[in-house]
Amino acid sequence: xxPDASSAADSEVDTSKGKIVIGFSQVGAxxxxxxxxxxxxxxxxxxxxxxxxxxxxxxxxxxNQITAIRTFIQQEVDYIVLxxxxxSGWDTVLGEAKEANIPVIIVDRKVDAPQDLFTCxxxxxxxxxxxxxxxxxxxxxxxxxxxxxDIYIVDIQGTYxxxxxxxxxxxxxxxxxxxxxxxxxxxxxxYTQAKAREVMAKMLRTYDPINVVYCENDNEAFGVxxxxxxxxxxxxxxxxxxxxMVLSFDGVSDQAKEYGRIGKISCIGECNPLHGPRVKRxxxxxxxGIEPEKYEYxxxxxxxxxxxxxxxxxxHRTYMxxxxx
Ligand code: GZL
Numbered sequence: 107x108x109p110d111a112s113s114a115a116d117s118e119v120d121t122s123k124g125k126i127v128i129g130f131s132q133v134g135a136x137x138x139x140x141x142x143x144x145x146x147x148x149x150x151x152x153x154x155x156x157x158x159x160x161x162x163x164x165x166x167x168x169x170n171q172i173t174a175i176r177t178f179i180q181q182e183v184d185y186i187v188l189x190x191x192x193x194s195g196w197d198t199v200l201g202e203a204k205e206a207n208i209p210v211i212i213v214d215r216k217v218d219a220p221q222d223l224f225t226c227x228x229x230x231x232x233x234x235x236x237x238x239x240x241x242x243x244x245x246x247x248x249x250x251x252x253x254x255x256d257i258y259i260v261d262i263q264g265t266y267x268x269x270x271x272x273x274x275x276x277x278x279x280x281x282x283x284x285x286x287x288x289x290x291x292x293x294x295x296x297y298t299q300a301k302a303r304e305v306m307a308k309m310l311r312t313y314d315p316i317n318v319v320y321c322e323n324d325n326e327a328f329g330v331x332x333x334x335x336x337x338x339x340x341x342x343x344x345x346x347x348x349x350x351m352v353l354s355f356d357g358v359s360d361q362a363k364e365y366g367r368i369g370k371i372s373c374i375g376e377c378n379p380l381h382g383p384r385v386k387r388x389x390x391x392x393x394x395g396i397e398p399e400k401y402e403y404x405x406x407x408x409x410x411x412x413x414x415x416x417x418x419x420x421x422h423r424t425y426m427x428x429x430x431x
Contacts, residue, residue, distance in 0.1 A: 125157060126157050126393070127160065127184050128159050128160065128185045128187055129174070129178030129181065129183040129185070130159060130160065130186075130187040130188075131162050131175055131178070131186070131187070131188045132164065132189050133164055133166055133171075133190075133191045134163055134164055134165045134167075136166055136297050136298055136325075137297045137298070137325045138325060138362070139324070139356040139379050140297075142379040143214065143379040146382035147381065147385065148161070148382075149382060150385070150386050151382065157386075160178070160183065162177070166265065166296075167191070168191050171191060172195075175199050175202075176199065178203075179202055179206045179208060185209050185392075186208050186209070188210055188211070189212075189213050189215065190217050190268075191265065191268060192266075192268050193215065193216055193217055193269055193272070194218050194267065197219050197220065200217070200219055201223060203223075204222070209392060210223070211224070211385055212224050212226070212227040212228075212229075213227070213228055213229060213384075214230070214270075215268050215269035221400065225392070226399060227402070228381060228385070228388065228401075228402040228404070229269070229404065230270070230403065230404050230406060231273070231403050232269055232271075233274075233277050234273075234406075234420060235273065235274060235375040236274040236277015236278050236281070237280070237420045238277075238418060238425060239277070239320075239353050239373050239408065240320075241419065242353075242408055242427065243257075243281075243318065243353065243373070244285055245414075245415040246372075246373075246412070246415050249414045249415065250345075252345065252346060254285050254287055255286075256317075257287045257288065257317065257318060258315050258316050258317050258318065259282060259287055259288065259289045259290065259318040259319070259320055260289070260292070260306075260319055260320070261289060261293075261320045261322070262293065262302050262305055262319060262321045262322060262326045262330055263292055264326075265297055270323075271294070274322045274355060275292065275322070290309075290313045290316060291309050291312070293309070295321070295326040295330075297322070297323045297326060298325055298326070299325045299326065299329035299332075301326075301329070302321065302326035302327070302328075302329030302330050302333075303332050303333045306319065306330040307336070310333060310334065310339075317350055318345065318350070318351045318353065319350060319351070319352050320353050321352060321354045321355070323354065323355050323356050323377075324355065324356040324359060324361070324362035324365075325356075326354070327352050327353075327354035327365070327371050328362075331370055334352075341371075342369050343369055343414075352370065352371050352372060353371070353372060353373050353374075353375075354375070355374065355375040356374070356376070356377045356379075357374040357409050357430070358377075366410070366411055366430040367411050369411055372412060373408065373409070373410045374408070374409040374410070374430070375408055376406040376408065378404045378406055384404075388402075407426075407428045408425055408427050408428065411430055
């Protein structure tokens with residue numbers, strides 16, 4: 107952790123220096139995406155002497171996030187930034203922050219709470235992410251002549267109840283319904299490589315065939331690939347000839363990009379973790395008396411090394427398929 111970013115529990119907040127003190131409740135460190143997200147926040151604020159950033163790692167537990175927010179309130183921070191692990195269960199503690207007149211900025215996943223309990227939200231459209239990856243699959247299957255009746259999908263879901271899981275799962279389900287694809291099983295891999303490997307190994311023993319695995323983040327894809335290869339299978343685009351296609355989200359780590367380049371992951375829906383500059387702009391605007399947008403969505407791309415599909419369309423908007431570099 108960088109020198110200016112300390113943990114909530116042991117930080118004596120020194121407001122005498124006139125710094126803007128930010129209490130940041132982070133989900134945890136469950137994935138490469140999450141680590142990049144935390145780094146974006148620390149690099150943005152730790153390098154600026156006008157700010158003091160206090161980070162609390164909740165280890166993916168909502169109760170820890172609620173405790174951290176209450177600690178921030180006691181410390182009388184100037185802003186609370188919350189990356190919520192799941193959508194529900196925030197009304198009470200956000201009400202306490204409102205009572206204390208501390209603005210709350212929600213980042214990444216959403217909260218299912220009255221809009222007057224938080225200042226604004228910035229993050230991704232997870233449903234759109236899911237639809238884009240599934241439209242890529244549809245275009246790819248059309249190009250190679252795969253019928254809907256030949257597609258057998260399993261969904262390795264993210265943390266149940268998180269916006270990313272809810273949105274990406276719905277994007278899969280709605281698109282599969284639209285095209286008549288079969289989803290044979292869904293189970294949470296908790297956004298981790300180890301859990302995804304365990305879930306995929308169980309699914310391989312239970313379902314046959316499986317020719318598409320929809321992983322709701324890259325770390326799950328790494329675990330899925332380990333499980334498939336350990337069972338003697340191979341991953342890739344040649345689903346007509348017995349390979350299992352792996353789809354994924356994030357596109358942050360070098361490993362994910364390498365797997366995308368060599369075709370172990372066939373298509374990656376970008377999920378951009380660089381929220382530090384976005385949060386700083388929001389705070390600077392608030393400090394200048396400028397009200398932020400209530401909801402700010404981040405534009406994101408679709409990546410694949412395959413040139414079979416050049417572009418896809420979702421809700422009448424066309425997205426080019428980007429090379430992975
Ligand atoms: C998405 C974020 C998800 C990532 C996972 O914005 O909430 O949580 O896709 C991370 O890698 O664990």
